[in-house]
Amino acid sequence: MSVVEQQSPALPEPAEARGLRDRHRGLIALTGREVARVMKLWQQTIAAPVISSFLFILVFGLSLGSRISGIAGVDYDVFIVPGLVTMAMVQAAYSNNSSSVFQARFDRYINDVLASPMKSWEVNLGLSLGGAVRALIIALVLVLLALPIVDVPVHDPLVLALAVVLALTIFSSLGVIVGVYAQSWDHASFVQNIVIVPLSFLGGTFYSVETLPSPWQEISHVNPLFFVIDAIRHGFLGVSDVNVWLSLGVMAVLAAVMIAWSSWLFATGKKLKA
């Protein structure tokens, strides 16, 4: 009996044998795709939130600022800028990822990613980074636009950087999680409109929580957005309602919870795969 030998396709060479960039080409491609989506829709993803936040700075800062005495020794028009930047960032990170992931599930082009040889954490990270990049672009543009009008310092760059990274981790991951669970566009926008926006306003974007009477001051301390805004404000202005390390600690715990939750979803395929 004669048998023609057939060559069985080998698996791609072990990841360890290649460079970091080669090992994570899938992650780089998926991140590139998410950023490309942000840039293609720049009128919606960048321009709209920048304009609305900048209008807040103009209206609340310049028109009302002169009538409101400073808070914690900081002029009111300067005081509100970190909170508005934070609000714009967290909303952008959340809404970008929730809509991108939900759209990918709805149109089922997420299957192209799920069927690929990418690891679950790479898919999770790649989908998360799009919102983070969008949020950073918005923050940068907003600060640059605000600078000629109000003199916003950067008091503690390390704290600012750490707080921004943690805030983006929390809300990028939350966006991915909601995008995975959502059954309709309403579900994704519900969290944005009913949870994130109100908590941003109540978290001290426009005021110091210390000025609130009891029990509102204590109630504010269970609002996670309060700690996010307070830490970023400390990074910019050097003033905060609570110790900045407490805020960073709370944010770190929240970030860990969000990462664990989204990682579990992608590792098990729950809600992503029937």
Place this chain on the structure above:
Amino acid sequence: MDHATTSPPALELRRLTKRYDDGFLALEGFDLTVPAGEFFGLLGPNGAGKTTLISAVCNLIRTTDGEIRIFGHDHRVPGARRLIGLAEQDINLDRFLNVEETLLYHGGYYGMERAHAKRRAKEMMEIFDLSSKAQTRAPMLSGGMRRRLLIARALMHEPPLLILDEPTAGVDFELRLDLWQYIRRLHGEGTTVLLTTHYLEEAEELCNEIALIRGGRLLARDSADGLRAHYGVGTLADVYVKAMAESGGRRPWTRSEDLAQGARSSRDGATA
């Protein structure tokens, strides 16, 4: 006897079971082996379990039980997924990407180096006559072009196992012939092809071996000639009708003659 090398099958399913969350049992203890280099057809009515089987192989659903091996590798190993190219039944192209980007990002997901991906994308666009639409976004393409792009995407990373889930559904006759010709060529070059279709003449025209499935169970598998001989009928349409009727799939109010007549007419392009 000469020296024989046993090559692992392109696809091997052992006791594959999938029960959906709502309790529906789509596959139960399903065994199937597709040898490397085969052009293998899966035939069965809607709900037979064809798409569930494909989704399980491609990591798109969570399996309940069983084992899936791709060229001998566990399908859960990320590298094993690199060996599969999938064109799904529904057009699921990224609405934000144009034709060229669709191919390039897919290449990236599958670990292709950028320059290689660019060359391959150009080649795919030429083969599938999409070069003039390279910068056109997927939703702006015609139905036929989207179907071509879907198959080009599946082939982008040069998979040795190509899975086509009803690739010619809703495609005009001319494009269907073009696709047949290209898929035949790929098979001739050594690619294993797993094809699901409702078109009996498509299965007969293309496949070396055909499996009939229904209700998550394998009813029969053989060449078209082998199936005809086994069921003692003259056409694949009659094989289909007989196999389905024997499996309990016949509707009680439908006469077997009507079923056979309906299935025979499918040879002109209607679905079984």
